[in-house]
Amino acid sequence: MIDYSKKITLDREFYPSKTMDISIESDRGRILSSPAFRRLQKRTQVFALELNASIRTRLTHSLEVAQNARFISKTILSKLKEKDGLGTYHLEKLEDAFISTAEMTSLLHDIGNPPFGHFAEQTINNWLSKNLLEILDSFSAITQENIDLKEMIKKDICNYDGNAQAIRVIGKLQRLNLSYTQILSVLKYTRGAFEDKPLIGERFDYLKKKPGYYYSEKDFIKKIQDILEVEEGCRFPITYIMEAADDISYLTADLEDSVEKGILTLDEVYNLIKKECEKENEHYLLEVIQERYEKAKEDDEPYQFNMFFTLVRAKLVTSLVYHVVDIFIDNHEAIFNGSFNYALLDYDKKSKYYKAVEILGNISMKYIYQNKHVQTLELKCFSIINGLLNNYKPLLELNHLDFEKLLKDENIDCFISMRLIRRISPKQIVAYKNDINKLKKQDLDSYKILEWYYRVRLIIDYISGMTDDYALEEYKVLRAIN
Numbered sequence: 001m002i003d004y005s006k007k008i009t010l011d012r013e014f015y016p017s018k019t020m021d022i023s024i025e026s027d028r029g030r031i032l033s034s035p036a037f038r039r040l041q042k043r044t045q046v047f048a049l050e051l052n053a054s055i056r057t058r059l060t061h062s063l064e065v066a067q068n069a070r071f072i073s074k075t076i077l078s079k080l081k082e083k084d085g086l087g088t089y090h091l092e093k094l095e096d097a098f099i100s101t102a103e104m105t106s107l108l109h110d111i112g113n114p115p116f117g118h119f120a121e122q123t124i125n126n127w128l129s130k131n132l133l134e135i136l137d138s139f140s141a142i143t144q145e146n147i148d149l150k151e152m153i154k155k156d157i158c159n160y161d162g163n164a165q166a167i168r169v170i171g172k173l174q175r176l177n178l179s180y181t182q183i184l185s186v187l188k189y190t191r192g193a194f195e196d197k198p199l200i201g202e203r204f205d206y207l208k209k210k211p212g213y214y215y216s217e218k219d220f221i222k223k224i225q226d227i228l229e230v231e232e233g234c235r236f237p238i239t240y241i242m243e244a245a246d247d248i249s250y251l252t253a254d255l256e257d258s259v260e261k262g263i264l265t266l267d268e269v270y271n272l273i274k275k276e277c278e279k280e281n282e283h284y285l286l287e288v289i290q291e292r293y294e295k296a297k298e299d300d301e302p303y304q305f306n307m308f309f310t311l312v313r314a315k316l317v318t319s320l321v322y323h324v325v326d327i328f329i330d331n332h333e334a335i336f337n338g339s340f341n342y343a344l345l346d347y348d349k350k351s352k353y354y355k356a357v358e359i360l361g362n363i364s365m366k367y368i369y370q371n372k373h374v375q376t377l378e379l380k381c382f383s384i385i386n387g388l389l390n391n392y393k394p395l396l397e398l399n400h401l402d403f404e405k406l407l408k409d410e411n412i413d414c415f416i417s418m419r420l421i422r423r424i425s426p427k428q429i430v431a432y433k434n435d436i437n438k439l440k441k442q443d444l445d446s447y448k449i450l451e452w453y454y455r456v457r458l459i460i461d462y463i464s465g466m467t468d469d470y471a472l473e474e475y476k477v478l479r480a481i482n
Contacts, residue, residue, distance in 0.1 A: 002088075002089045002090075002332060002333060002336045003089065003090045004089055004090050004091050004094055004098070004237075004336075005090040005094065006090075006228065006229050007181065007228055007229070007230075007236065007237060007238075007336075008020070008094050008097045008098065008101065008181050009179070009180065009181055009227075009228065010023050010179065011179065011180045011181070011227050011228070012177055012178065012179045012180060013177055013180075014177050015177070016179075017179075020093070020094065020096075020097050021096065023097070023179055024096060024097045024100040024101070024179075026179075027100070027101075027104055027178050027179055027182045028100060028104055030176045030177065030178060031104050031107055031108060031176065031178070031182075032107075034111075034174055034176060035174070036111050036169050036173070036174050036465070037059075037107065037108075037111060038059075039465070039467050040057065040058040040059035040062060040110060040111065041057050041058075041059040041060075042057065042467030042468055042469055042470070043057060043058040043059070043110075043113060043114075043115055043116075043117075043467055043468060044057070044058070044115065044116050044117040044381075044468055045057055045058055045060075045061045045117065045253075045257075046117065046254055046257060046368065046369070046374065047257065047261060047374065047377065048115075048116045048117065048377040048378070048380065048381055048468055049377070049380075049468050049469065049472065052260065052261070054260055055257050055260055055261065056253055056257055058110045058113060061110065061249060061253065062106060062107050062108075062109065062110055063107070064249045064253070065106040065107075065109065065242070065245045065246045065249045066103045066104070066106040066107050066245070067103075068106070068244075068245035068246075068248050068249055068317065068321065069102040069103050069105070069106040069241050069242055069244075069245035070099060070102065070103045071245075071317070071321050072102065072241050072244060072245055072321050072324060072325060072328075073098055073099045073102040073103070073238075073241055074099055075321060075322065075325045076098075076241070076325050076328055076329065077091065077095050077098060077099070079325060079329055080329065080332075083329070089336075097181075098238070101181055101182055101185050101238050102185070102238050102241045102242060102245070104182060105182065105185040105186055105238060105239065105241075105242040106242045106245050106246070108166060108170065108182075108186050109166065109186065109188070109242055109246060110162065110166070111166045111169050111170070112161075112162045112163065112164065112165030112166030112167070112168065112169050112464070113162035113165070113166075113464075114162065114165075114385075114463070114464035114465075114466075115381075115384075115385075115464075115466050115467055115468045115470070115471040116377075116378070116381035116384070116385065116468055116471070117381075118162070119378045119381055119382070120381055120385050120464075121160060121161060121162060123381065123382050123385045123386065124160045124385060124389070124460065124463075124464065125158055125159065125160050127385070127386055127389045127390075128157050128158050128160065128389075128456075128460075129158045131389070131390075131393060132157055132158075132396065132456060133154060133158070135396060135397065135452070136150060136153060136154055136157070136449075136452070137150075139445070139448055139449050139452065140445050140448075141445055141449065142445060143443075143445070145446075146443070146445045146446050146449065149446060149449055149450075150449060152194040152215060153194070153215065153449060153450075153453050155193065155194050155195070155196070156192075156193045156194040156214055156215045156453070157453065157456050159193035159194075159211045159214075160193075160460060160464070161189075161193065161210055161211040161212075163187075163188045163189055163210060163211065163212055164193050164211045164212055164213050164214050164217075165214075165460075165461075165464055166186055167183070167186065167187060167212070167213045167214075167217050167220075167221065168213075168214060168216065168217055168457075168461070169465070170183055170186065171183065171217060171220055172216070172217070172431045172434070172435075173427060173428060173431050173461055173465070174427075180224045180227055180228055181228065181236075181238075183224060184221075184224050184225065184228055184230060184236040184239075185236045185238040185239050185242065186239070186242075187212050187213065187221065187235070187236060187239060188210075188212060188235075188239055188242070188243060189207060189208060189209065189210045189211060189212035190204065190207045190208055190212050190232075190233050190234060190235060190338075191204075191207075191208035191209075191210070191211055191212055191233075192211065192212070192213055192214070192215065192218055193211035193213065193214045193215065194214070194215045194218075195208075197209065203233070203341075204233045204234075204339075204341055205341065206341045206342055206343070207233060207234070207235055207338075207341055208233065214457070215453070216435060216453075216454065216457055230338055231337070231338065231339075233339075234337060234338030234339050235338035235340075236338060237335050237336045237337075237338060239338075240328065240335050240340065240343075240344055241328070241344075243343050243344065244320075244324040244328075244343065244344040244345055247343060247344075247345045247357065248316075248317055248320050248321065248324075248345070250360075250361070250364075251313065251316050251317070251320070251356075251357065251360050252309055252312055252313050252316065252360065254364045254368050254369075255269050255309075255360070255363065255364060255368070256309045256313075258364075258367070258368045258371075259305055259309075260305075261373075263367075263368060263371055263373060263374075264367060264368075266296070266304055266305045266308055269308075270289060270293045270308070272363050272367060273285065273286075273289050273359065273360070273363060274286060274289065274290070276359045276362065276363060277289075277359060280355065280359060282352070282355045282356065282359060283352075284352035284353070284355070284356055285352075285355070285356040285359060285360075288312060288315050288316060288356075289312055292307075292308055292311040292312045292315070293308055295307065295308075295311060296308035296311070316356065319353065320345070320353055320357075323345075323351065323353045324344040324345060327344045327347050327348065328344060331347075345357055383475075384471055384472055384475045385463070385471070387475050387478070387479060388463050388466075388471065388474060388475055388478070389459070389463060391420070391478045391479075392420055392459050392462070392463070394414055394416050394417045394420060395417050395420055395421065395455065395459060396452070396455060396456060396459060397414075398412070398414060398417055399448075400447070400448055400451045400452065402414065402417075403417075403451075403455060406418065406421045407421070407429065407433070423474075424458065424459075424462045425462060425465070428458055428461045428462050428465070429458065431458070431461065432454050432455065432457070432458040435454045435457075436451055436454055439451065
């Protein structure tokens with residue numbers, strides 16, 4: 001039975017609101033006022049360290065995703081109302097909460113992404129696997145329980161992911177105290193980073209294809225899932241809307257930015273799409289771009305570029321919103337239960353809309369992401385992230401007693417660590433201490449493993465929380481580069 005009153009609730013960790021209206025406004029205010037949200041303005045979407053303010057950042061991208069999510073959620077409610085009435089799904093007094101949750105989830109969806117975009121995720125994981133596993137292997141583990149714990153931690157620390165980091169930012173680093181409804185809607189993937197990735201064809205192979213949360217947030221996520229009656233491995237229903245809104249926002253955004261950057265011209269974009277459509281015998285997208293291109297060409301320079309992308313984006317977004325809404329409603333029960341094992345846009349691979357998305361994505365991959373300028377920026381990112389992690393590695397080579405002394409401002413032999421610890425944000429150190437205070441010291445092997453694990457999280461929290469320009473500046477400072 002579909003009953004949204006069990007999913008959209010007033011529950012939160014502290015001080016729950018008395019009414020739903022206050023609860024959703026509280027969530028909106030906390031998100032929009034969050035320093036982590038503001039930092040998205042200085043984080044890469046595609047082009048790192050970009051000075052041109054018209055090029056998309058993580059912040060402007062998130063705003064576009066939020067608008068798409070608002071459009072999708074309002075259309076869903078409208079169609080459900082026409083079909084069966086909102087009372088059938090216990091949504092009659094939850095319309096605003098449904099829309100706001102989808103919109104705010106979209107603003108949060110990239111909040112855990114590191115500086116320099118997705119390439120930094122790969123860089124961080126590459127460094128972790130090459131530098132930290134040897135340290136972890138040196139920890140004693142006599143009992144089978146501790147041997148298993150080490151294996152879990154080994155998987156977890158080598159699976160850094162912006163989605164999992166978002167849960168950590170919301171729950172522990174920023175302590176936003178959002179409603180459980182708002183938090184769980186951010187959980188895009190339902191696998192713990194410490195768990196094995198399912199094989200293709202196994203249950204929830206799509207929902208668990210990437211890590212959604214870390215070992216450090218395992219109990220927190222389980223608690224929320226139990227309260228909101230979401231089964232293990234399943235998604236929160238509104239998360240599907242955020243994902244579709246994100247997918248739709250990518251349609252022309254990167255192509256548009258590439259023209260603004262001078263990587264491609266308007267004519268080149270048109271000809272590339274036209275050529276690919278003809279090759280794939282795809283008529284829908286070809287008709288859309290042809291009509292809008294001819295319309296744009298009637299205008300005087302430099303407005304052709306703006307006209308073309310504005311018209312194309314408006315047409316595609318509207319069409320795709322109605323497409324994903326139909327899929328949402330046709331699969332409503334599975335989506336409500338969170339067992340729908342697809343992205344909404346990927347569900348019908350025979351549709352003209354799926355083909356249009358695929359063509360645009362392939363063009364972006366070939367002509368933008370593989371562009372020499374973009375890849376040069378990624379090589380800079382690689383050097384900066386690796387350099388920062390190498391600089392802070394001494395803090396991870398200390399034993400737990402020395403690190404404890406550091407946090408008490410006591411002297412230790414590693415004079416470099418005594419200086420490094422003072423550069424880390426107090427908020428992140430508080431999150432580390434809160435985790436450590438929950439550990440039991442009776443089993444010393446277990447305590448040492450988990451203390452070090454939370455120390456790794458502390459360093460990753462600090463570096464992944466940087467903006468692009470701050471990461472570059474910190475790299476220069478620690479490398480003594482003017």
